[in-house]
Amino acid sequence: MTHNHPAHPAHPGHPARASASGRPASGPQATAAARRKCLVVDDEPGIRNLLYGALGALQVDLAGFSSVQEVLAGWRPEHPDIIFLDIALDRSDAIDVIRALAARKFRGGVQLISGRGDVLLDQVKRVGEQHGLDMLPPLPKPFRVREVQAVVQGYFEQKRRERDAAALTDGRRDLQQALGTSLDRILANGWLQFHYQPKLHLQRKCIVGAEVLARCRHPELGVIPPGVFLPDADAQSLGRLTTLALTAALTDWGAFVDAGFPLTLAVNITIDDLLKLPIHTVVRELRPADQRWPGLILEVTEKQAVRDIARAQEIAAQLRIHGITLALDDCGPGYSHLARLKELPFSEVKLDRTMVAGCGDGGDVAKACRATIALAHRLGATVVAEGIERREELQALTAMGCDVGQGYLFAPPMRQDKLIALLQELAQAFALA
Numbered sequence: 001m002t003h004n005h006p007a008h009p010a011h012p013g014h015p016a017r018a019s020a021s022g023r024p025a026s027g028p029q030a031t032a033a034a035r036r037k038c039l040v041v042d043d044e045p046g047i048r049n050l051l052y053g054a055l056g057a058l059q060v061d062l063a064g065f066s067s068v069q070e071v072l073a074g075w076r077p078e079h080p081d082i083i084f085l086d087i088a089l090d091r092s093d094a095i096d097v098i099r100a101l102a103a104r105k106f107r108g109g110v111q112l113i114s115g116r117g118d119v120l121l122d123q124v125k126r127v128g129e130q131h132g133l134d135m136l137p138p139l140p141k142p143f144r145v146r147e148v149q150a151v152v153q154g155y156f157e158q159k160r161r162e163r164d165a166a167a168l169t170d171g172r173r174d175l176q177q178a179l180g181t182s183l184d185r186i187l188a189n190g191w192l193q194f195h196y197q198p199k200l201h202l203q204r205k206c207i208v209g210a211e212v213l214a215r216c217r218h219p220e221l222g223v224i225p226p227g228v229f230l231p232d233a234d235a236q237s238l239g240r241l242t243t244l245a246l247t248a249a250l251t252d253w254g255a256f257v258d259a260g261f262p263l264t265l266a267v268n269i270t271i272d273d274l275l276k277l278p279i280h281t282v283v284r285e286l287r288p289a290d291q292r293w294p295g296l297i298l299e300v301t302e303k304q305a306v307r308d309i310a311r312a313q314e315i316a317a318q319l320r321i322h323g324i325t326l327a328l329d330d331c332g333p334g335y336s337h338l339a340r341l342k343e344l345p346f347s348e349v350k351l352d353r354t355m356v357a358g359c360g361d362g363g364d365v366a367k368a369c370r371a372t373i374a375l376a377h378r379l380g381a382t383v384v385a386e387g388i389e390r391r392e393e394l395q396a397l398t399a400m401g402c403d404v405g406q407g408y409l410f411a412p413p414m415r416q417d418k419l420i421a422l423l424q425e426l427a428q429a430f431a432l433a
């Protein structure tokens, strides 16, 4: 084993104790479990020093080795998070190390570093993948401190997201099992209800619509959001939910208009239900007779592919006759939604919270926001930003020409009677102003 940073003398037999941050890993603030660990296997002292400096700044421990023999001699039961691996080593090479890591069932990331050209790096990466290792995109030498730090931070961020997603899935299943809150049980028990979240016209400064959002009203646990019961719902229950949401939007509209607010309501729907359910029949039967009924919006998510575009277009045209238009929901910072916009006649485009949160800094997300707004407007669609939480987001979106906003900054989803009370309060405040 070789430790080559002046501040880190070798600890024979204890490679993981050498701390690149200059603090011993066993110090009071740094328990061994809490600190992250990396290894570097490279026979160039200069590279090991560069990595010590880069990782030290991130509070990551680093142990250095120059050959596979040293790695094996210093291997500890607790595996490191990332191994930086040079291709040609003293008395050995990266393939030897890859075989040794696979034999030890190493589950961390392997970051190849080499100045031997991209082709060789890619070949070695493929060998690692064939051995079942998590091979990160190779880093050609020479590299900068910032590049190493970006690799490490990106890796830890990705692992954190994977852990969060797994915990969320486990938590959701536990909760569902404990409560019996699968969608079919919720429907059978009559626990389903709908909340309304207002949509505010950013230029006219008035509430123009509301999104209908499903909730489970559990007798003991209170209100449970759809993230708990929708992801595992079967197609049949989802279809029943859609029909109930449509029915609510058509029948509840009467109470809004009676209070003086003929809002345009929007219902979430899957592409499958759009193609399958007799929506126009439900609407023909239940649509309000009132002249002020502005029609209904159906929000379909950008993430679901439309397999039968011709049929979807036919249905969209038929729905339009009955006053129903489509919104493209969940448009994120990628550009895939721009292609989706041309598939169906969308009257509205909804910018996802991920877009809204990044719209204020002039970076790539802001550019994607601007491009989406411009294209939507060219196609005659209204743009709605959802998940607006901060005033800066509102200002940036208004400056970009976004038409409508929705989010906790204005109001969360709420029961219909609460929303009507809020609308009346706002109307009174305006009248007094």
Ligand code: C2E
Residues within 6 Å of the ligand: 197, 212, 213, 214, 225, 226, 227, 230, 241, 242, 245, 268, 269, 270, 299, 329, 330, 353, 386, 387, 388, 389, 406, 407, 408, 409, 412, 413
């Ligand atoms: P969605 O259609 O994107 O709805 C917007 C979600 O953002 C709602 O979550 C809303 O409560 C939440 N939200 C609103 N303002 C903010 C904000 O300022 N910040 C943040 N972080 N979130 C905000 P919710 O009600 O939990 O619904 C989650 C998803 O469940 C919906 O996402 C929609 O995809 C689905 N969903 C809800 N109701 C129905 C339904 O009746 N049918 C179908 N098919 N899907 C539904």
Ligand code: CA
Residues within 6 Å of the ligand: 211, 268, 299, 329
């Ligand atoms: Ca939606």
Ligand code: CA
Residues within 6 Å of the ligand: 329, 330, 350, 352, 386
């Ligand atoms: Ca959405």
